[in-house]
Amino acid sequence: MDPAKQMIIDYVKKEFLEEDSDVEVKEDTPLISSGIVDSFSMVSLKTFLEKKFKISIPDDKATPEAFDSVNKIIDLIKEYVKI
Numbered sequence: 001m002d003p004a005k006q007m008i009i010d011y012v013k014k015e016f017l018e019e020d021s022d023v024e025v026k027e028d029t030p031l032i033s034s035g036i037v038d039s040f041s042m043v044s045l046k047t048f049l050e051k052k053f054k055i056s057i058p059d060d061k062a063t064p065e066a067f068d069s070v071n072k073i074i075d076l077i078k079e080y081v082k083i
C-alpha cells in the first residue's frame with residue numbers, strides 16, 4: 001500500500017476510533033458518511049495533513065466529500081503536492 005495512504009489510515013484509526021473498535025478502515029472506507037470522522041474531526045484531520053505534507057488546503061476545498069475516503073483525501077493532497 002502507498003505509504004501516504006497507510007499514514008492517513010493509521011492516523012484515522014488512532015485519533016477517531018476506540019482502541020477496541022472492530023471497524024476496518026481501508027482506502028475506500030467512507031469516513032464522513034459512515035460517522036468515523038465528524039465535522040470537528042475533519043478539521044483535525046485537515047490540520048494533520050497540512051503539517052505532514054507541508055501544504056495549505058483552502059477551506060472551500062476541505063469539503064466532506066473530499067474527506068470521505070482515504071482515496072479522496074489523496075486526490076485532494078495531490079492537487080498541492082506530488083506524492
